[in-house]
Amino acid sequence: MNKRGFSIRPLPCLAWGGAWVCLSGLVLVRLWALLYGRVPSLAIPALAALLTGAALLAGRRLGVVRRFLLPFGPTWKTALPAGAAFAAGLMLDTSYQLFSVGDMAIGHLPFRLLCGAGSGLFLACAVLALIQAGRSFGRLSMPRGTVFLTIALVVNIVTALYCTGSATVYYWDTNIYWSSSTMLAEQSLGLAQLRLVAESVITQEYNYLLSFPLSLVMRVLGTNRYVFLFAAVNLYVLPTLLGMLVLGGRTRQGGILLCCATPMLLYTALTGFVDVAAAGAGIWAFLLYTDESRPQTARGILAGGLLTLVFLLRRYFFFFTVSFGLAALLALAVRRSQWKSFLALAVTGLGFSLFFGQSFVVSQVLSANYADTYSAYNQGRWIDLVMLCRYYGYVLLAAALVCVICLLLRPKSRYGALLCLCQPVLCLFLFTRIQSHGQQHLLLYLPAFCYALAGGAELLPQRAAVRWVPWALALSALVSSLLPRPQPSHPSEIAVPDPLPAFTYVPGQRTDLAQLVALRVYVDSLSAEEQKTAAVIASSFTFNSSIYDNTLRSLNIPSSGGPATSLLYFATVDKRDGFSWSCLTADYLIVADPVQTHLGADNQHILTVLAQPVLDGTGIGTAYRRLETSFPLEDGVTVYVYKRTRDLTQAEYQDISLTLTALYPDYADLYAVPAGLFS
Numbered sequence: 001m002n003k004r005g006f007s008i009r010p011l012p013c014l015a016w017g018g019a020w021v022c023l024s025g026l027v028l029v030r031l032w033a034l035l036y037g038r039v040p041s042l043a044i045p046a047l048a049a050l051l052t053g054a055a056l057l058a059g060r061r062l063g064v065v066r067r068f069l070l071p072f073g074p075t076w077k078t079a080l081p082a083g084a085a086f087a088a089g090l091m092l093d094t095s096y097q098l099f100s101v102g103d104m105a106i107g108h109l110p111f112r113l114l115c116g117a118g119s120g121l122f123l124a125c126a127v128l129a130l131i132q133a134g135r136s137f138g139r140l141s142m143p144r145g146t147v148f149l150t151i152a153l154v155v156n157i158v159t160a161l162y163c164t165g166s167a168t169v170y171y172w173d174t175n176i177y178w179s180s181s182t183m184l185a186e187q188s189l190g191l192a193q194l195r196l197v198a199e200s201v202i203t204q205e206y207n208y209l210l211s212f213p214l215s216l217v218m219r220v221l222g223t224n225r226y227v228f229l230f231a232a233v234n235l236y237v238l239p240t241l242l243g244m245l246v247l248g249g250r251t252r253q254g255g256i257l258l259c260c261a262t263p264m265l266l267y268t269a270l271t272g273f274v275d276v277a278a279a280g281a282g283i284w285a286f287l288l289y290t291d292e293s294r295p296q297t298a299r300g301i302l303a304g305g306l307l308t309l310v311f312l313l314r315r316y317f318f319f320f321t322v323s324f325g326l327a328a329l330l331a332l333a334v335r336r337s338q339w340k341s342f343l344a345l346a347v348t349g350l351g352f353s354l355f356f357g358q359s360f361v362v363s364q365v366l367s368a369n370y371a372d373t374y375s376a377y378n379q380g381r382w383i384d385l386v387m388l389c390r391y392y393g394y395v396l397l398a399a400a401l402v403c404v405i406c407l408l409l410r411p412k413s414r415y416g417a418l419l420c421l422c423q424p425v426l427c428l429f430l431f432t433r434i435q436s437h438g439q440q441h442l443l444l445y446l447p448a449f450c451y452a453l454a455g456g457a458e459l460l461p462q463r464a465a466v467r468w469v470p471w472a473l474a475l476s477a478l479v480s481s482l483l484p485r486p487q488p489s490h491p492s493e494i495a496v497p498d499p500l501p502a503f504t505y506v507p508g509q510r511t512d513l514a515q516l517v518a519l520r521v522y523v524d525s526l527s528a529e530e531q532k533t534a535a536v537i538a539s540s541f542t543f544n545s546s547i548y549d550n551t552l553r554s555l556n557i558p559s560s561g562g563p564a565t566s567l568l569y570f571a572t573v574d575k576r577d578g579f580s581w582s583c584l585t586a587d588y589l590i591v592a593d594p595v596q597t598h599l600g601a602d603n604q605h606i607l608t609v610l611a612q613p614v615l616d617g618t619g620i621g622t623a624y625r626r627l628e629t630s631f632p633l634e635d636g637v638t639v640y641v642y643k644r645t646r647d648l649t650q651a652e653y654q655d656i657s658l659t660l661t662a663l664y665p666d667y668a669d670l671y672a673v674p675a676g677l678f679s
Helices: 010-035 043-061 064-068 076-091 109-137 145-165 173-185 191-203 211-221 225-247 254-261 264-270 276-289 296-313 315-331 336-365 381-391 394-408 411-432 440-459 464-482 513-525 545-554 581-585 605-616 619-623 650-663 665-671
Strands: 533-537 566-568 588-593 624-632 638-644
Touching (some): 010 109, 043 064, 064 109, 076 109, 145 225, 173 191, 173 225, 173 545, 191 211, 191 336, 211 225, 225 264, 225 440, 254 464, 264 276, 264 440, 276 440, 296 315, 296 336, 315 411, 381 411, 394 411, 394 464, 411 440, 440 464, 513 588, 533 545, 533 605, 545 566, 605 650, 650 665
Parallel strands (some): 533 588
Antiparallel strands (some): 588 638, 624 638
């Protein structure tokens, strides 16, 4: 006992002191990545210790440990998940991936151990908080097992029919996760692979969080496209459908109605977009956060964790996370008593986001000029409108809006309804400031869409004369998506918005597969005597480097094991990419006529500045000779192979650089000829 009569307990003081030291090590490394070079180096450790101490002091005064981190009481039941999480955080800490350590003292072992221990301690606290919130939240009312099993059977049958009937090439986003899942499946499973997955979250836009579970299935059943799609459907689509069943469970067969009204979910997965997992997490976030009968803090913590997960799975879902948080704040205007749920949501979301996604949130979102860098992807609001109507249908979108308005008129449902209204509106506003919507981006609005329809169905009177209306709409959407119809190659070809979903589950068929295979075999044959290199100078939905590279794999044609011409990567988007100077040394150029772009020639000058002269045989094109064989593809496109007959001169390099710099003077560094190339 001290002089003032206060009891000092050694063990708790030691525990808090150890936590302060370990967490200070974690905060030090994270602040170093953010502030090094901007403030004096010695100020960073002091700031880290000060911030950590303040946080721990506030946590102790608020009783955080007792209230949020002891789900089973201070027993072995608590120690077991906490210990497992601590070990995982210690071994998989990726803080040092945020910056280049070099020979700085902060990169030495003591600092790494402290940072790893701090990471493990934070992860242990996060896991305990989620467990405690889950126990406090209580159980959800789940659908009958027979209903879910029936839906699972139908979904798998549709997947089998789609897979066996498709004959197309998978490229760009529809191929990325298939490729990364295959890569992981072919590696040894162990701690090194887990670290690779953890590091990808820090370093890559298309990280391996979604690929890793799929790779576990593919490791056993094979790496072909069929296995990939079945794994994605069962691991990601079915949990999303389960969320819909629970969300619509307040009315009889309301969950089945939601599943029928959203055929775009399964279709998006079948075309290769595993982004459906993020949409599923968003649905569960809506479901948990808006259940006002549950404890507020538990709802906020669980929803905050899910909102962090959604953008860790797919970066562009950060728009969903931000819009959900802002909408939750605005919803307090009609239910101020829910401030605890919002506070828990904000604190949990901010803490988890900085811990798991600091490089994205701080280094990219807050510092990069996305609107200008990705301006090529902003194709106008008409594209956004027709895409929304193509996959939802304006009839169902209007129905969802009517449902939200009706929910707003009832005081009991006004809080969730305002959240449901504001979230998609804010998300649409934020997203369209950057770019137009692609197919996968429409998943951003699926959670609010489902919540609105579920709430509207609950409001309908039980009279049979009225209950058929939502079923008529849902079944119309489902049947519309099953009808065979021509599919546009680009949204700009759509003349008017569609009243019902206008995509089709009829599997895609390309008529020029034989030509694509012949092109690949022909280019590979050019390396029969000596290893050669080639570059594809085309970027459209008909032909691009990804189509060329994945033709054989998409058609399940095994590699011959013979010589193969190496493909050099050629960047295609102005402002986002620099010019691919190495491709000017390629032995062959593969060029499509007419020049192929998917964002318009005005946004892809780094492609046209080379492709057009080669096709015309002028300027830089005089360094290449067209080979005799040509390959006609769909949409009147013909692919030619050009052989480089001489080295390009320094003046020709400078001409390309000057042309691109004149177009984008603020991006001159992207188009500068590499230093020392001609020294």
